[in-house]
Amino acid sequence: MSTPAGGTVGQRRWYYPALATPGIVWLLLLFIMPFYAIAAVAFGTRDQIFALPIPAWNPLEWQFETFSETARELFASGGLQAQFTRTLLYVGTSVVLCLLVGYPVAYYIARYGGRIKVLLLTLMIAPFWMSYLMRMLAWVNLLSVKPDDPGLVNRLLLLTPFVHDPIAWNSGTVSNMTVILGLVYGYIPFFILPLYAALDRIDRSQLEASRDMGASPASTFWRVTLPLSKQGILAGAVIITLPMFGDYYTPNLMTASPENTMIGNAIDLALQGGQGTQPKGAGLTLLLSAFIGALMIYYLVSVSRAAKEAQR
Numbered sequence: 001m002s003t004p005a006g007g008t009v010g011q012r013r014w015y016y017p018a019l020a021t022p023g024i025v026w027l028l029l030l031f032i033m034p035f036y037a038i039a040a041v042a043f044g045t046r047d048q049i050f051a052l053p054i055p056a057w058n059p060l061e062w063q064f065e066t067f068s069e070t071a072r073e074l075f076a077s078g079g080l081q082a083q084f085t086r087t088l089l090y091v092g093t094s095v096v097l098c099l100l101v102g103y104p105v106a107y108y109i110a111r112y113g114g115r116i117k118v119l120l121l122t123l124m125i126a127p128f129w130m131s132y133l134m135r136m137l138a139w140v141n142l143l144s145v146k147p148d149d150p151g152l153v154n155r156l157l158l159l160t161p162f163v164h165d166p167i168a169w170n171s172g173t174v175s176n177m178t179v180i181l182g183l184v185y186g187y188i189p190f191f192i193l194p195l196y197a198a199l200d201r202i203d204r205s206q207l208e209a210s211r212d213m214g215a216s217p218a219s220t221f222w223r224v225t226l227p228l229s230k231q232g233i234l235a236g237a238v239i240i241t242l243p244m245f246g247d248y249y250t251p252n253l254m255t256a257s258p259e260n261t262m263i264g265n266a267i268d269l270a271l272q273g274g275q276g277t278q279p280k281g282a283g284l285t286l287l288l289s290a291f292i293g294a295l296m297i298y299y300l301v302s303v304s305r306a307a308k309e310a311q312r
Helices: 009-042 065-075 079-112 114-129 132-143 152-158 175-200 204-212 217-228 230-246 249-254 263-272 278-311
Strands: none
Touching: 009 278, 065 079, 065 278, 079 114, 079 175, 079 230, 079 263, 114 132, 114 175, 132 152, 132 175, 132 249, 175 230, 175 249, 204 217, 217 230, 230 263, 230 278, 249 263, 263 278
16 A cells, blocks of 8 residues: 555655654753753752762652752742842843834735845844854943943934933943843844744735725734734744743843843853852753743643634
8 A cells, every 4th residue: 555655654654753763862862861961960969078969860869959949949039039030021021022123024024025025034134143242242332331432322312302311221220121122132033033934924815805894904904914923923932932031141241230130140150150059050940941841831732722723
């Protein structure tokens, strides 16, 4: 018996699993094993003399005292809770700003890009061919305030009637907004691309049918375009949210204020620090992974529901 793609049924049974084997091996080597190593450190012990972490590779030997202390510290009032709450605020605000800025861009390219769609997409992602570190350092120089130089951004703002004194972007009360703007600038292309793909796949006949039934352009957008692009919005939000939660270098580069540190900075400090703080950092990594995993489950459930509704 032959399959439509050629070959016997038996050949087809092993053909596609064989194609997936390299990806599965790659996943095991670069995700499952490192993740298990983090768990072994989080649930391990410490050396009594040098306070170095001793991983517990056998799950039967795992100890949860340090992990429980880390979880209590994360949800109790204190430094870790403040950093986690700040991370939620920064990431949530950044995602909203990415939506407000990125949706019009994706919509314009998908609907009015025409023959220059590829050119517009290329111009949008061209700056991101440069190192992330270099781009952030460029923004630091643009926003920095020196005794003899308020910085290029401040010079432009001082020309307006709304700003009279140079703004201390890298410190002070507005430094949190500097971190948020850095996150938006760093991740917004990864939000626009899946959103553009979703908008570009919308059948024009559905939009024309809405207008034929008397709906205005605004009503067509709110009742047809926006609901049909929901999966693109959700996909873009998930893609940028996951790395934002673990981001620690953007706050370090954009501002030196300890009041703007995120949970990623706490993990980096614990893993790079001494005195046996590595199990704490590993525990924070597991807790953050669990939180992000919940977001991924919500995304997968939403995609599954949307697929079922589309089949009806």
